[in-house]
Amino acid sequence: MMGVQGQQQGRLFYLGVDINKRVRKDHPLRRVKEVIDFDFAYSEVKDCYGGNGNVSVPPPVIFKLMLLLIFYNVRSERELMSTLPERIDWLWFLGYDLDFQIPNHSVLSKARKKWGAEVFESFFERIVMQCIEAGLLDGRKIFIDSSLVDANASNNSVIDSKKLKHQLHKRYKTLEARLEEKSESVDPSRGYVKKNGRYISSTDPDAAIVNRGKAKLSYQVHRAVDGQKEIITATDVTPGDVNEAHLMLPLLKKHHETTGIKAEAVVADSKYGTIDNFLACHDVGIRAHIPDLRETAAKRTEKSGIFSEHRFEYDPKTDTYRCPGGNVLKPKSLHMDRQSRDYAAPKKTCAACQLRHQCTKNKSGRTIKRHLRQEDLDRMREASRSALAKQDIKTRQHLMERSFARSVRYGFDQARWRGLWRMRIQEYLVCAIQNIQVLIKHVFKPKRGIVTQPLATGTVSMASILSMVAAVGDFLHSLIKLNYVVNEA
Ligand code: SF4
Incomplete structure (x- = not known):
């Protein structure tokens, strides 16, 4: 008999509702809650709060709210807070009850400002440490790459700072003050220099115009990923126009500081194959599995009908080169x-x-340029052409593309907030979530060959189908054999 739904009438009270039971056993948030201890936030941010005044939302709850924002790629903090009462799983994750007073959306932006990016960096590093403890990280071979992220600012906000018209404008004075503030906040030890200081966005001065087919205000995300389980071990964000090659060493340093493991090999694409990078790797004893930029340049030169530098033979005894014409090239000017x-x-x-x-x-x-440490360079370049290096370079492309593609699920390709330090917070959260996903997958890995689900009556397992097929095969085989024996007789 067909059931008919009665008129819907909300109940006044619900007794015996257990919010914990309403969240399924294998819910991803349940697993996150089991694996991550969010109480660390108390000690991390205790110095940001005074002893008197209004009582704040507990820091672990703020952390969880930020994590929900990125994990579910919710468009805005307002939307997160307005959706929160409708989501039992989110309420349970935050430790809230059904009728709990939802905090105002502004608590998140206030907390970000109060805590700074360092707290989120520390959270990211904690997750990396947990991955090491779970045996998910080898740390000896590191893959490096970067990707552009669209800034949260329109191209219309870009102004030419050298134009007098703009400099006389009132708004420019405010922008100039912000720019000064920004340059103080930029740490030169991070190893980058913004190329384009002339065209600035008035809404997000930290972002830079990058023209790759289409000019866009962008940031650039740089990552170091471990080869074993694709755990992100180091990350940084810069304005979009920064040369990614300058970020290789800072990333390696961060990887070492976070994991405590010294990388033995670094794998990157040809953009990182600069002389400085090769020599720096040589000095710290790291193999550089990076396509040699000089090889590409030499091929291009040969293609244009000009002898490449490979055609010139160096004689270390006389410190001279012999050219294809058989003449000697002697040392001339020195460029320190x-x-x-x-x-x-x-x-x-x-x-x-x-x-x-x-x-x-x-x-x-013709002039040939020789680096003062050419022997070291040649040794590094030779190693970058080995079979192992070539294999690593091939692996790198898919591995890094996968890492960035997975981040798109968490809104990585679009800046949520404005300013470099906020972008760093976004990146730390995205990377932490990606690492948490690997951690959860490992911790909750189904045990193999122990439990098998009983089959319902009337269903046939794949194993029994295979054994039936094998039995039929055996039967046919014996029939053929019998026929052969009869014919022979
Ligand atoms: S003599 Fe001069 S031009 Fe001729 S091959 Fe040697 S370097 Fe080149």
Whole structure:
């Protein structure tokens, strides 16, 4: 008989409602709650609060609210708070009851301002440590890459700071004050320099215009990922126009500080294959599995019909080069700023050379640049062409793309807030969540071969189907054999 729904009438009281029972056993938030101890927030932020005045929302609850915001990629804090009373699982996760007074959305922005990005960095580092304790991190081979993130500002907000019209405008004075504030907050030890200081967004001065097909205000996220289970071990955010190669060493340093494990090999794409990076890796004893930029440049030179530097043979005994024309290039000028020396043949020799059109377009003849630490560089470059390095470079592409693609689920590709330090908070939370996901997967891994679900009556398991197929096969085989024996007889 068909059931008919009566007129819906809300009950005045609900007795015996256990919010804990309403959240399923394998709910992801239940697992997060079991794995992560949010009480650490009390000790982390205790100095940010005074002894008197209004009682704040407990810091672990604020942390959980921020985590929900990113985990479910909720558009805004207002939306999070207005959705909260409708979500039993969120209420349970926060330790709230059904009729609990929901805090105002502003508690989150106030807490961010009060705590700063360091608290969130510390949270991220704690998760990395938990991953190490769970045996999910090897730490010896690190993959590095960066990705652009759209800033939370319109292109229309960009102004040319050199135009007098803008400088005379009232709004520019406020912007200038903010810029001064910003430059104080930028830590030069982080290893980056913003390229474009002329065009500035008046709504988010930390973001930079990046033109990759389409000009956009962007930030750049830099990550170091461990090869074993793809745990993010170090991360940083810079304005979008920063050269990512400058961030390689700071990331390696952060990886070491956070994990306590020294990387033995770093894997990155050709943009990181600079002389400085190769030599820095050499000095700290790290293998650089990075495609050599010089190789690409040499191929390009050969393609254009000019001899590449590979064609010039160096003789360490005489400290000279021998060119394809068989002439000697002797050391000339020394450039301390770029740590290199120029080698050249006499001007007259090059002028009279028959191979000149294949060697140089310069009227004074061909010059070869040699770095003062060329032997170390050559050794590092040689290692970057090994079979293992090539394999790592291949792996890197998919591994890093996966890491960034997973972050898109948490809204990583769009800045939620404005300002570099807020962007860092967003990135720490996204990376922490990604690592938590790996941790949960590992901790709650189903035990293999112990429990098998009993089959319902009338259903046939795959194993029994396979055994039936095997029995039929055996039967046919014996029939064929019998037929063969009869024919033989
Ligand atoms: S142009 Fe000069 S450097 Fe080049 S092959 Fe001729 S002599 Fe040698």
